[in-house]
Amino acid sequence: MNSAPRSTVISAHEALAALAEFSAIIDVRSPSEFAEDHIPGALNWPVLDDEERRIVGTLYKDSPFDARKLGAALVARNIAQHLDAHAANMPRNWRPLVYCWRGGQRSGAMHWFLGQIGFKSRQLAGGYKAYRAEVRAALETLPAGLNLQVLCGRTGSGKTRLLQALREQGGQVLDLEALAAHRGSVLGALPGQPQPSQKAFDSRLWQALRELDLSQAIFVESESRKIGQLRLPESLHQAMRTSPHCFWVDMPEAARVQLLLEDYGHFSQQVESFCSLIDGLVALRGRQKIEAWQALARAGDFATVFKELMREHYDPGYEKSLSGHYPNLAQAQRVALADGGGPALAQAASQLLRR
Numbered sequence: 001m002n003s004a005p006r007s008t009v010i011s012a013h014e015a016l017a018a019l020a021e022f023s024a025i026i027d028v029r030s031p032s033e034f035a036e037d038h039i040p041g042a043l044n045w046p047v048l049d050d051e052e053r054r055i056v057g058t059l060y061k062d063s064p065f066d067a068r069k070l071g072a073a074l075v076a077r078n079i080a081q082h083l084d085a086h087a088a089n090m091p092r093n094w095r096p097l098v099y100c101w102r103g104g105q106r107s108g109a110m111h112w113f114l115g116q117i118g119f120k121s122r123q124l125a126g127g128y129k130a131y132r133a134e135v136r137a138a139l140e141t142l143p144a145g146l147n148l149q150v151l152c153g154r155t156g157s158g159k160t161r162l163l164q165a166l167r168e169q170g171g172q173v174l175d176l177e178a179l180a181a182h183r184g185s186v187l188g189a190l191p192g193q194p195q196p197s198q199k200a201f202d203s204r205l206w207q208a209l210r211e212l213d214l215s216q217a218i219f220v221e222s223e224s225r226k227i228g229q230l231r232l233p234e235s236l237h238q239a240m241r242t243s244p245h246c247f248w249v250d251m252p253e254a255a256r257v258q259l260l261l262e263d264y265g266h267f268s269q270q271v272e273s274f275c276s277l278i279d280g281l282v283a284l285r286g287r288q289k290i291e292a293w294q295a296l297a298r299a300g301d302f303a304t305v306f307k308e309l310m311r312e313h314y315d316p317g318y319e320k321s322l323s324g325h326y327p328n329l330a331q332a333q334r335v336a337l338a339d340g341g342g343p344a345l346a347q348a349a350s351q352l353l354r355r
Helices: 012-017 031-036 050-062 064-087 105-117 127-145 159-168 176-180 198-210 234-242 253-263 265-269 271-285 287-298 302-325 342-354
Strands: 024-027 096-099 122-124 147-153 217-221 246-250 333-336
Touching (some): 096 105, 105 122, 127 198, 147 159, 176 198, 253 302, 287 302
Parallel strands (some): 024 096, 096 122, 147 246
């Protein structure tokens, strides 16, 4: 068998510009590497699993030759299993993109086997590391040219729901909280949905931007620099802050409380989790106030808890932060929502799109 020709190696810049042209994207790194982050849409065909990679790496410190012998045998067996499981029915013109950490031996081995079968395989030069560099570069430069329409408003005023309504009516939406799997506050963790790694969040954001028409208006919710444990690219945060297109979403207090009861209803079944989370506010609101809120929560009176949290914690802090970070907020157009229900959201979304 001959080695794969050089022309089948493709640069990260070229590959990412043509991702849709590949039949599949094959990530041959270990499952833990894949779980931390990967090219969107990639399949994980590890040529070494996590334990095998650890064993080979440990052996390499003492004997590189023995490590290569063992690694070669393990890689060959694993590739054979992947071919049996996944490639048996692939047509001759199947065109996968194959990558590993740095475009070295792991992806080279899989790429070689696929090429020898006759598939039109391409190997990503530089591997995941080169992909990651492309993503970081894009996230540094793309936001400066975005036509961002920034939705501002107090906690519980329906900004996220309004984004969803805008999307349903054909508006372009960048839902950062959905990408980060977090609502952005101390209570913002989504039940059963851990946040992605920072690298995976960057990939999600990069992919979301790729799917938008960057020359047209894009609606986004005002956010701080961090959403939960994840940090926004500074270039995107700066573009949001300096956008001349700001909208102030307003909703009556009673409707805001009702919306919070709906969105955070899981805490009625996780009262002690709620009490533990607001313990983090002691330094800001004092032990006596926090204990009073915890007592209300344990008594099932979340309506009062949320009302007081809004008035005494979220609203003052949010408005102070917004006024300092969004210089165009004083000229923001007002968007009035009667409540967080479908008809009110649909009407507001329609009005925003007409503007």
